[in-house]
Amino acid sequence: MKKAIIAFVTLLILSSCDKNESTTNLHLTGTIKGLKKGTLYIQKVKDNKLLALDTIIMNGDSKFESNLNIASPEMLYLFLDRGVTNSLDNNISFFAEPGNINIETNLDSYIVGAKITGSKNHDKYEEYKKITIRFRDTNLDIIAAKFKAAKNNNQKALDSLNAIQDNNIKRKYLFATNFAINNKDYEVSPYIALSDIYDINIKYLDTIQKSMTPKVAKSLYGKQLTEYVAKIKKAK
Known part of the structure; x- marks a missing residue:
């Protein structure tokens, strides 16, 4: 009986994991060289307003990662709140699509220096x-x-x-x-x-x-x- 209960619980956990994995279809990774602290917002335009899909706190590590679900390929924005400046150079636009997308950039030339790979669009x-x-x-x-x-x-x-x-x-x-x-x-x-x-x-x-x-x-x-x-x- 005990073994049956354990097996049942294990199946529930595996089922839950599969369900969570199926809710995301975009794996976003990247690096912002030189960034020690700040907040990243992954945004989309909805009803003529920017809506945050995910918030990433950067603290000592220049790498970031996010798993999102998008119903269709669309333009998204990686907004960097530096916390210390109102620089206009803080919003990278990228055409997202299901799959793996990587964004490599640096703090000094956040937009101009951005290299985006993984999206044909x-x-x-x-x-x-x-x-x-x-x-x-x-x-x-x-x-x-x-x-x-x-x-x-x-x-x-x-x-x-x-x-x-x-x-x-x-x-x-x-x-x-x-x-x-x-x-x-x-x-x-x-x-x-x-x-x-x-x-x-x-x-x-x-x-x-x-x-x-x-x-x-x-x-x-x-x-x-x-x-x-x-x-x-x-x-x-």
Whole structure:
């Protein structure tokens, strides 16, 4: 009888362990070199607000670990509360997906120095950002030139720069559209449509929405894009 009870309790414990393991599908690890003390918050956007999924107290060890459950690949944020400064360099965005993801960075260049591995969606997003940064830098140069032209009351130069700026914006939007379509089997596709080109002509958003694979269409951002496109069409 005693052996039967022990066996039953053992089965309950094993069953409980299996249940706990099944509730998480994202294993997040990382290192923040140089960090002695601080608090990490893993956050997501919900209802236009940041919601903390986990809180990690850092005390003497620069390594961290978290096990999370995400229903669908989505953009998460690793916020560092340094406790001693209000530095703006404190929030790493990463495109999370089920599996093992690792974030390596350092205290001095927390965002810029971050290296994120283990997420195919994040790799695609980094590929996308490398190009869009060029459009951003070009726009900043144009703004600087427009300021100089305005200061010198050079209307001809201003008109020319405005045309160049409009063209740069169009090229950026078309690039984002093509990137989203060409990567229709990744959840980053509808995310780009919703975050970067939500105000583009509806026909482009409609094309992105219709190009999504069934898996992506059922994802968080896939559903949001479908709802957004339907809402715009209904309003017309």
